[in-house]
Amino acid sequence: MERRVVGIAMNGVTGRMGYNQHLVRSILAIREQGGLAAGDQVLWPEPVLVGRNEDKLRAIATRHGLDRYTTSLDEALAQPDVQIYFDAQTTQLHEKAITSAIEAGKHVYAEKPLAERLDVARELAAAADRAGVRTGVVADKLFLPGLRKLRRLLDGGFFGRLLSVRGEFGYWVFEGDWQSAQRPSWNYRTEDGGGITLDMFCHWEYVLHNLFGRVRSVQALCATHIPERVDEQGSRYAATADDAAYGIFELDGGAIAQINSSWAVRVFRDELVEFQVDGTEGSAVAGLRRCRAQHRSATPKPVWNPDVANPLDFRAQWSEVPDNEDFDNGFKAQWELFLRHLYADGPWEFDFTSAARGVQLAELGLRSASEGRRLEVPQL
Incomplete structure (x- = not known):
């Protein structure tokens, strides 16, 4: 050729x-x-x-x-x-x-x-x-192995009627004093274009839009948990941008997505980002590389009883979704x-x-947090 x-x-x-x-x-x-x-x-x-x-x-x-x-x-x-x-x-x-x-x-x-x-x-x-x-x-994010396996489940009708999506993203970004930060200091200054809402809501828009449905409304709470950090030259600076954003998104079809994004959280999950998707027929948890699923027929029947030790190993009850292909970068x-x-x-x-659309969702997320109310997302 x-x-x-x-x-x-x-x-x-x-x-x-x-x-x-x-x-x-x-x-x-x-x-x-x-x-x-x-x-x-x-x-x-x-x-x-x-x-x-x-x-x-x-x-x-x-x-x-x-x-x-x-x-x-x-x-x-x-x-x-x-x-x-x-x-x-x-x-x-x-x-x-x-x-x-x-x-x-x-x-x-x-x-x-x-x-x-x-x-x-x-x-x-x-x-x-x-x-x-x-x-x-x-x-x-759509090209991650974990989300490509999740798409396979969606395309195969595994979930039935979609109910909810719950996402957790983030990790602890060191303040830069006793350990160097993993991210550039501009990320934490609004005047330099920083902020996790602008950064991550653009991601969440295309993930939600392409996998689950158009975002119809957003309600967000944004925070600056770490108000002072140390830059690459060792100088202290005021962190003027948000380092955490907690969003609730209503999707076409009625499903609700909740996604927490934070650079001030310590990780107690298998991967730095995970999405749990629940539907009437089954559920799945997808991360960067792995995806595990639980069908309706294999769902256990736990009973709330705080007086005895839990007898169920909940993680063991989920099945690994196989690769079935080679995933490139x-x-x-x-x-x-x-x-x-x-x-x-x-x-x-x-x-x-x-x-x-991603910039629109970030802009509305910041406005929602500022005004303390839920906002509709106009269709572009």
């Missing part, structure tokens, strides 16, 4: 997510497997590294045998073979860079959140439509879908309009 070189300007690859998941485990992994078959051609991604620190870019390029990097986005977008712009910068930097890429006629793929505000996200989607370029936003799997969408007209549903 004919080999087609696809230049990709990759902005933000000096950050953890941009480097590990997108450059190394996605684009370079596609090259290592010999490219990506798409119709009657093989796509060969050719990354052009973009960032603000030339020394870091040079080090990454040298480490991986690459020779194309620049601190000028305009220079990267002007290169004739660059057809795609990818953005993994902090959210506040998206609007200007993505607008430049759209004006240069490039397809755009971006990390979420697409923007801090709904009006900005919708304008980016409209600008891309006017320019005739295609867009995509990362929806990595979720970020890489979505990159491959996007590339096939661009060059072989493959299916695609994660465009900037879907990204705007």
